Amino acid sequence: MIKTKFNNNLWAKTANPVNPLPPLEGDIKADLIIVGGGFTGCSAALEASKNGLSVVLLEAETIGFGGSGRNVGLVNAGLWTPPNEVEDVLGKDAGEKLNTTLAAAPDLVFSLIDKYQIDCDATRNGTLHCAHSKSGLVDLQSRFDQQTERNAPVDLLSQSDTKLRTGSNAFHGALFDPRAGTIQPLSYCLGLATAAIGKTAQLFEKSPVTQIVRENQKWLVKTERGTATAPNIIVATNAYTNGEVPEQQPQFSLVHYFQLATEPLTQTERQNILPALEGCWDTAMVMSSFRFDRDGRFLLGSVGSLNHAASSAHKFWAQKKLAALYPQLAGKKLDYAWHGRIAMTKDHLPKIVEFGPNAYSVFGYSGRGIGPGTVFGTALARSISTGDKSHLPVAPLKQYREQMTSLSSLYYEAGATLTHGAFAIGRKMVGR
Numbered sequence: 001m002i003k004t005k006f007n008n009n010l011w012a013k014t015a016n017p018v019n020p021l022p023p024l025e026g027d028i029k030a031d032l033i034i035v036g037g038g039f040t041g042c043s044a045a046l047e048a049s050k051n052g053l054s055v056v057l058l059e060a061e062t063i064g065f066g067g068s069g070r071n072v073g074l075v076n077a078g079l080w081t082p083p084n085e086v087e088d089v090l091g092k093d094a095g096e097k098l099n100t101t102l103a104a105a106p107d108l109v110f111s112l113i114d115k116y117q118i119d120c121d122a123t124r125n126g127t128l129h130c131a132h133s134k135s136g137l138v139d140l141q142s143r144f145d146q147q148t149e150r151n152a153p154v155d156l157l158s159q160s161d162t163k164l165r166t167g168s169n170a171f172h173g174a175l176f177d178p179r180a181g182t183i184q185p186l187s188y189c190l191g192l193a194t195a196a197i198g199k200t201a202q203l204f205e206k207s208p209v210t211q212i213v214r215e216n217q218k219w220l221v222k223t224e225r226g227t228a229t230a231p232n233i234i235v236a237t238n239a240y241t242n243g244e245v246p247e248q249q250p251q252f253s254l255v256h257y258f259q260l261a262t263e264p265l266t267q268t269e270r271q272n273i274l275p276a277l278e279g280c281w282d283t284a285m286v287m288s289s290f291r292f293d294r295d296g297r298f299l300l301g302s303v304g305s306l307n308h309a310a311s312s313a314h315k316f317w318a319q320k321k322l323a324a325l326y327p328q329l330a331g332k333k334l335d336y337a338w339h340g341r342i343a344m345t346k347d348h349l350p351k352i353v354e355f356g357p358n359a360y361s362v363f364g365y366s367g368r369g370i371g372p373g374t375v376f377g378t379a380l381a382r383s384i385s386t387g388d389k390s391h392l393p394v395a396p397l398k399q400y401r402e403q404m405t406s407l408s409s410l411y412y413e414a415g416a417t418l419t420h421g422a423f424a425i426g427r428k429m430v431g432r
């Protein structure tokens with residue numbers, strides 16, 4: 001059975017070593033408390049401290065323990081939801097604001113990497129969204145039309161060009177986005193944290209927040225061995241929300257996503273595979289992703305958890321998929337396997353909930369959180385620093401509720417397991 005501990009995560013193995021941060025002890029006062037040390041929390045800490053606020057960030061485990069230290073590392077523009085749909089859900093003006101802000105998200109991510117010299121294997125060579133079928137190509141054509149209407153510099157590649165770029169016969173075409181790129185996500189998150197500390201933010205690890213209360217016009221946050229008090233608070237715990245802060249419990253369905261990584265490929269093995277090192281994912285309903293890391297390991301990922309009785313279906317799928325994409329990699333040893341949680345909202349759009357005065361909870365990037373997490377964290381900090389909410393990419397809601405999230409989480413996992421199981425034994429599932 002595949003091990004799924006955090007330490008079987010490739011990113012945890014190859015991230016630059018950092019000193020552990022102390023847990024919070026005693027009582028501390030600040031201008032802003034941030035709960036959660038992922039992209040959202042760390043970019044908020046950096047921006048707020050850059051703007052002169054005193055910041056306390058409390059992380060339950062270690063920085064990047066959540067989705068931020070486990071993801072594929074595709075720094076994409078926009079959301080997974082196409083821009084027309086975003087405008088249909090939010091309305092023209094609000095949708096356009098979110099689309100425009102997130103179209104520039106890779107610029108923000110790569111500019112922070114440059115500015116703070118974050119060593120995270122940043123490779124801005126674009127991403128390829130690959131059509132796994134003819135209907136996938138129709139989807140890409142529609143995405144291409146919507147993006148070009150908004151002056152995005154995307155390119156729709158033919159089947160033969162896609163073969164040249166990916167080195168695989170498996171695809172019908174691909175949408176190339178040169179604004180995007182890949183990173184070592186945990187190193188990026190740790191780099192944001194280090195930059196925030198450099199600007200005087202105080203970050204604490206192993207400090208799970210157990211209670212958030214309003215007292216004397218301020219927010220009082222309790223951990224096992226300390227408290228923090230501030231007039232402003234951001235809860236950035238997202239898909240890893242620890243159930244002990246129910247007052248601010250974000251609402252979403254949980255979707256798991258796993259990845260496996262080979263040992264470094266030899267030059268002969270990797271010949272023709274992604275010569276320009278784009279990060280890739282496909283149009284399948286149960287999507288797959290693939291990319292190289294800096295050492296030439298090939299990473300393959302898809303929807304699913306590695307922690308249940310039937311999860312060997314995902315492993316068998318991975319071995320078969322690898323051979324289907326690249327026959328020369330058939331039987332290649334998989335050295336790493338890990339998974340993470342994605343917070344999927346019903347409309348697949350991120351939410352900001354203003355749960356009290358100067359108190360925000362942010363969640364639900366629905367699988368696209370490197371750019372959005374950095375943008376939302378930065379924007380929340382800017383809004384709190386200036387008192388100007390127009391910095392926020394979406395209007396904050398007073399509350400947000402979703403029904404039957406456990407059932408839909410189960411549905412996602414069952415669907416992925418059945419699809420992978422069927423692929424592994426050579427059966428096609430009905431559907432796209």
Ligand SMILES: Cc1cc2nc3c(=O)[nH]c(=O)nc-3n(C[C@H](O)[C@H](O)[C@H](O)COP(=O)(O)OP(=O)(O)OC[C@H]3O[C@@H](n4cnc5c(N)ncnc54)[C@H](O)[C@@H]3O)c2cc1C
Binds near residue numbers: 058059241244258372
């Ligand atoms: C496997 C996988 C692949 C993905 N691939 C991509 C990709 O290629 N590109 C992309 O853009 N996005 C991707 N995503 C999505 C992206 O990783 C997330 O949207 C993003 O990391 C969310 O960042 P965050 O800071 O909001 O939350 P997280 O990174 O999840 O951080 C939340 C933190 O809060 C902490 N916490 C929880 N409860 C408490 C508490 N009570 N007290 C203190 N701390 C607490 C947790 O320990 C955690 O560290 C992927 C996600 C996964 C899981």
